[in-house]
Amino acid sequence: MASVLKIDNLCVSVDEKLILKGVNLEVKQGEIHALMGPNGSGKSTLAYALMGHPKYEITDGSISIDGTNIAELEPDARARMGLFLAFQYPVTIPGVKVADFLRHAVTNVRNPVRKEGEGLIPMRDFRKELRSRMEELGIEQEFARRYLNDGFSGGEKKRMEILQLAMLRPKFAILDETDSGLDSDAVRFVSEAIARLSGPDMAIIIITHHERLLEFNKPQQTHVMLAGRVVENGDARLAHELHDQGYAGVRARHPDVAAEEEQETAAQKPAVTAAVKA
Amino acid sequence: MSTDLKTPPETEVGVGEYQYGFHDPVDKYIFTARKGIDRDIVSQISGIKNEPAWMRDFRLEALEIFFKKPLPNWGGRLTDLNFQDIHYYVRASASQEKSWEDVPEDIRRTYDRLGIPEAEKKYLAGVKAQYESEVVYGSLQEDLAKQGVIFTDTDSALRDHPELFREYFGTVIPSNDNKFAALNSAVWSGGSFIYVPKGVKIEFPLQAYFRINSENMGQFERTLIIVDEGASVHYVEGCTAPTYSSESLHSAVVEIVVKRNARCRYTTIQNWSNNVYNLVTKRAMAYGDSLMEWVDGNLGSKLTMKYPAIYLMEPGARGETLSIAFAGSGQHQDAGAKMVHCAPNTYSRIISKSISRAGGRASYRGLAKVVPGAHHCKSNVVCDALILDSASRSDTYPYIEIGENDVTIEHEASVSKISEEQMFYLMSRGLTEAEAASMIVTGFIEPLVKELPMEYAVEMNRLIELQMEGSVG
Numbered sequence: 241m242a243s244v245l246k247i248d249n250l251c252v253s254v255d256e257k258l259i260l261k262g263v264n265l266e267v268k269q270g271e272i273h274a275l276m277g278p279n280g281s282g283k284s285t286l287a288y289a290l291m292g293h294p295k296y297e298i299t300d301g302s303i304s305i306d307g308t309n310i311a312e313l314e315p316d317a318r319a320r321m322g323l324f325l326a327f328q329y330p331v332t333i334p335g336v337k338v339a340d341f342l343r344h345a346v347t348n349v350r351n352p353v354r355k356e357g358e359g360l361i362p363m364r365d366f367r368k369e370l371r372s373r374m375e376e377l378g379i380e381q382e383f384a385r386r387y388l389n390d391g392f393s394g395g396e397k398k399r400m401e402i403l404q405l406a407m408l409r410p411k412f413a414i415l416d417e418t419d420s421g422l423d424s425d426a427v428r429f430v431s432e433a434i435a436r437l438s439g440p441d442m443a444i445i446i447i448t449h450h451e452r453l454l455e456f457n458k459p460q461q462t463h464v465m466l467a468g469r470v471v472e473n474g475d476a477r478l479a480h481e482l483h484d485q486g487y488a489g490v491r492a493r494h495p496d497v498a499a500e501e502e503q504e505t506a507a508q509k510p511a512v513t514a515a516v517k518a
Numbered sequence: 519m520s521t522d523l524k525t526p527p528e529t530e531v532g533v534g535e536y537q538y539g540f541h542d543p544v545d546k547y548i549f550t551a552r553k554g555i556d557r558d559i560v561s562q563i564s565g566i567k568n569e570p571a572w573m574r575d576f577r578l579e580a581l582e583i584f585f586k587k588p589l590p591n592w593g594g595r596l597t598d599l600n601f602q603d604i605h606y607y608v609r610a611s612a613s614q615e616k617s618w619e620d621v622p623e624d625i626r627r628t629y630d631r632l633g634i635p636e637a638e639k640k641y642l643a644g645v646k647a648q649y650e651s652e653v654v655y656g657s658l659q660e661d662l663a664k665q666g667v668i669f670t671d672t673d674s675a676l677r678d679h680p681e682l683f684r685e686y687f688g689t690v691i692p693s694n695d696n697k698f699a700a701l702n703s704a705v706w707s708g709g710s711f712i713y714v715p716k717g718v719k720i721e722f723p724l725q726a727y728f729r730i731n732s733e734n735m736g737q738f739e740r741t742l743i744i745v746d747e748g749a750s751v752h753y754v755e756g757c758t759a760p761t762y763s764s765e766s767l768h769s770a771v772v773e774i775v776v777k778r779n780a781r782c783r784y785t786t787i788q789n790w791s792n793n794v795y796n797l798v799t800k801r802a803m804a805y806g807d808s809l810m811e812w813v814d815g816n817l818g819s820k821l822t823m824k825y826p827a828i829y830l831m832e833p834g835a836r837g838e839t840l841s842i843a844f845a846g847s848g849q850h851q852d853a854g855a856k857m858v859h860c861a862p863n864t865y866s867r868i869i870s871k872s873i874s875r876a877g878g879r880a881s882y883r884g885l886a887k888v889v890p891g892a893h894h895c896k897s898n899v900v901c902d903a904l905i906l907d908s909a910s911r912s913d914t915y916p917y918i919e920i921g922e923n924d925v926t927i928e929h930e931a932s933v934s935k936i937s938e939e940q941m942f943y944l945m946s947r948g949l950t951e952a953e954a955a956s957m958i959v960t961g962f963i964e965p966l967v968k969e970l971p972m973e974y975a976v977e978m979n980r981l982i983e984l985q986m987e988g989s990v991g
Binding site: 291292293294314316318319320324325327336340348349356388 | 937938952
């Protein structure tokens with residue numbers, strides 16, 4: 241049976257400031273969802289809160305997978321339940337080789353009841369699998385020996401996120417602007433790779449401003465966020481329309497929320513972006 | 519150190535606990551000197567060892583220097599160290615053996631638990647095992663012995679190779695160098711003596727393992743390594759001790775001479791229990807176009823003060839020190855390096871990485887010195903400190919003395935913390951908080967650990983992981 245990720249009236253504060261004001265969303269394994277909205281509407285906040293970033297405090301509502309509330313769980317426990325976040329700004333971990341890190345991660349995610357200190361998945365099997373995933377994704381083998389995101393170009397970092405996605409095979413993958421800051425070849429690479437990885441076992445929530453990713457990965461549902469709420473839901477046509485016409489129409493249809501957005505923009509909220517980009 | 523040190527079945531080892539804190543009974547010991555230090559004790563040690571008169575006089579002269587020199591007023595806190603509450607010479611067994619079977623059972627079992635005989639079989643060219651004051655086991659591959667390599671304990675070297683011994687002993691570190699070098703010179707016992715003849719390159723490491731067993735013990739090994747022209751050697755030492763409530767003292771002197779075109783690497787993985795004062799003087803003289811490298815890992819002890827030095831004596835000599843210090847609860851690692859450029863066109867590099875956690879204190883203390891006339895020297899110093907919590911401390915004391923204009927001296931230092939973003943990133947991939955922290959720390963020291971032979975790298979990472987257990991949450 242397909243797993244369900246359910247977000248119910250989710251309210252999230254960062255540094256005591258309320259960012260998400262009651263988000264509702266339901267995603268089933270195998271579905272593709274587009275999450276859109278102007279800058280500062282709360283898309284990344286939702287992504288980080290789902291994954292359990294300690295700065296993102298859940299003040300109300302719940303996140304559940306198949307009825308189990310995960311809002312109180314540490315990020316690693318969420319990962320082991322099948323959640324994955326492809327970071328907009330992947331973090332550099334100097335001195336830690338990609339292969340060593342991935343072997344550890346894959347072991348924990350595939351064996352959620354593993355106790356600390358228990359053996360990792362056999363090196364030979366792991367290497368074989370890593371090599372073939374890298375081949376499929378067109379990633380050079382020397383990547384495995386490099387230090388995690390250390391000295392990586394923007395495009396390489398995004399490829400690294402996709403490689404992790406391919407190895408960890410989560411039930412629910414959130415892609416936070418995985419197509420941002422890339423040239424068109426790299427966007428094409430990412431789009432095709434995701435299309436290849438998606439399937440009945442994986443739900444993908446795509447946060448994007450561009451259309452390319454969605455051309456290759458046509459969403460069944462599109463959600464539009466504005467000022468910390470999901471204000472509209474639709475299908476692929478909604479995503480297309482937003483890409484063509486921008487958010488003026490959305491704002492016009494939701495004048496109250498648009499007014500709230502304007503107020504917040506005026507007050508500025510550097511805390512959110514700073515935390516995300518740090 | 520060795521690969522795969524198994525948790526001893528007899529002891530229950532808890533999270534983050536020191537693994538080598540067990541001890542053997544001492545009732546079968548051959549000889550234990552009474553506590554305290556004076557002329558009688560020093561004469562007694564010399565007498566038991568049946569030494570020539572010159573060595574007894576050397577010791578007694580050093581003792582006077584030790585008494586005269588004040589304690590250093592820098593570095594770590596030494597005022598709790600009571601020199602009269604220490605046994606300066608303890609002998610557990612009658613003789614040094616060539617076969618593990620002949621080593622007394624208690625002692626042999628200790629080394630088994632430390633994994634030494636197993637490591638010896640796998641990847642070592644020779645082994646010395648020092649237990650308390652004396653070396654209890656020694657081996658060297660036959661083909662190396664045939665090529666004229668000498669790898670013996672320092673007492674035997676005095677007896678069996680008196681001329682070679684006397685030519686070098688005390689020439690790199692004279693007794694009056696510092697208070698602890700004087701103390702070692704007065705009461706030294708054991709240690710390794712290595713001579714590598716011209717052109718002989720020893721492929722696998724020679725290893726010495728130092729074990730303190732009894733309480734209030736002072737271990738004062740004296741190591742002398744001579745690498746003749748064009749020869750090369752890698753010497754590795756490991757150290758552990760039982761955990762006692764009272765202090766023990768380890769105060770070694772290591773002298774190394776690296777001749778023209780020769781190469782010497784000296785690797786230490788020091789993992790003393792947290793009641794040991796580790797006050798060690800290490801110095802090498804590197805001659806023309808030679809390479810001397812110190813790889814210095816300090817994980818254990820209560821207080822370590824150790825600054826391996828390289829004197830670059832002739833043009834083309836190179837010196838490199840890689841230093842790793844991990845200071846946990848109740849520990850102060852005051853470690854670093856000294857590079858003294860005594861000749862033109864000499865090169866040195868110091869890379870230091872320190873980690874402090876749970877109230878531990880890690881200090882880098884280093885000297886880069888260029889004497890007048892030593893033009894076109896290059897020296898590069900990089901120190902990075904990682905502080906894991908607000909209770910812990912890190913300091914950097916870089917000393918630079920330049921007596922020449924035409925030189926290149928670089929110094930970089932950084933202090934960092936484990937960032938919340940790094941932790942979140944790793945944990946979002948399924949790593950627990952402890953695993954994530956441990957991985958970041960392992961990555962931090964990786965540039966140094968990758969310089970170690972594989973077996974030691976594995977051991978180093980394992981020790982760091984043990985130190986890190988229970989460090990978060």
